[in-house]
Amino acid sequence: MEKHGRELVSPPEDAISRARFSLHSNKLLVSSWDSSVTLYDVDENVARVKFSHPTQPLDCCFLDDFNGLSGDSDGTVRRYNFSTQKEDILGKHEALVNSVEFSEVTGQIITGSWDKNLRFWDARVADGSERTAVHKCEQPAIVECMSLAGYYLVVASGITTINIYDLRNVSRPMQERRSPLKYKTVSIGCYPNHLGYAIGSVDGRVALEFFDLSESLQTNSYAFRCLPKSRNATCSLSAAVNAIEYHPIYGSFSTGDNDGYCLTWNGEKKKMLYQYPRYPSSIASLSYNRDGQLLAVASSYTYQGDEKMNETTHIFIENVNDAHASIV
Structure with a gap:
């Protein structure tokens, strides 16, 4: 019987x-x-x-190996200095912030909120300085x-x-879709080749x-x-797809759902490549490291998963080989 990868010590308590993962090392940033x-x-x-x-x-998310960011339930965007172990507030939204990204290409920090706005911040702000966003884009509903x-x-x-934006001109969406x-x-x-994207829904479907x-x-x-290759009676036909993560080298992608399944797919050939053993609780997040040799699987209660699932929190680190992810 296959086993899970090694577990990280001292996982979050909730x-x-x-x-x-960092884009530059095997450091992992986890929010809880x-x-x-x-x-x-x-x-x-x-x-x-x-x-x-x-x-x-x-x-x-990481800014670099020495600094990170979070979006918080009180609307704040926080910065963390790992060397000094200090944090400060970059800026604020009017409602909770549930999405944070940093673009290494443009140097922009992007945050999405339930206040129906995207905000773009300058990553060069000095530590301890709070400022208003460089740009704000109103959305039709909560992000x-x-x-x-x-x-x-x-x-x-x-x-x-x-909505799809080109970061070189964020005054309006490049495309507005349904x-x-x-x-x-x-x-x-x-997609790692920048040609498109995959989305996952609450009813267990994925669209490319x-x-x-x-x-x-x-x-x-x-x-x-x-859906996994085999299911037992406790698995649903519509477990929410909480996470979609593309392999940085091969271009395959992995999905994590509320039933505790992590599956890897060949999008071009429309087939499953690999099914990891079922995890003890819902898959909350997935992340490949920079060379795709490791996959971090955050298994924890997700507040919308199966109430019968284990509520314990784990962070598994899976070793990824060609059989797990290669689409060749």
């Missing part, structure tokens, strides 16, 4: 909202409903720095989730609205879309129900 943001050294399996404050961080690849930012708001899925979008992953509106590419768009 549900995990996000786990992200226990009001913490923790920096892990995955190679050494140790929690290096833990920040705690009164509010709940709902998303997190549900977003994903970034190169110059493209894909934002889901409300039930079916998908999701091909019937139910609310809860996860997005952009292309930025290019030409008929030749649009005919390749499709949707499918994200």
Whole structure:
């Protein structure tokens, strides 16, 4: 019987909202409903720095290996200095912030909120300085989730609205679309080749879309129900797809759902490549490291998962080989 990868020590005490690898090392940043943001050294399996404050961080990301960000339940966007172990407030929204991204291409920090706004911040702000956003983009509804690849930012708001931005000109969306899925979008992953994106919904479906509106590419768009190869009686046919993460080298993608399944897919050939053993609780977040040899799987209660699932919190680090992810 297959086993899970190694577990990180000292996992958060409450549900995990996000786990992200650095783009430059095997450091992992994890935000949790226990009001913490923790920096892990995955190679050494140790929690290096833990920040705690009164509010709940709902998303997190790296600025670089020495600094990070979170979006919080009180509307604040916080910055963390891992070397000094200090935090400060970059800025604020008028409602909770559930999406945070940093573009290494443009140097922009982008945040999405339930105040129906995207805000763009200058990453060069000095520590300790709070300022207003450089730019603000109103959305038709609350921001549900977003994903970034190169110059493209894909934002889901409300039930079916998908707005696509070019970060070189964020005055208006490059494209305004409706999701091909019937139910609310809860996860997005952009293709590593910057040609399109995948979205996951609360009813267990995934849709693959292309930025290019030409008929030749649009005919390749499709949707499918994200189901494991085998299910027991406790698994549903419509477990929400909480996470979509693309392999940085191969271009395959992995999905994590509320039933505790992590599945890897070949989008081009429309088939499953690999199914990890079922995790003890819902999959809250997934993240590949920079070379795709490791996959962080955050398994925890997600507040909308199966109540019968285990509520314990785990962070598993899976070793990824060609059989798990290669589409060749």
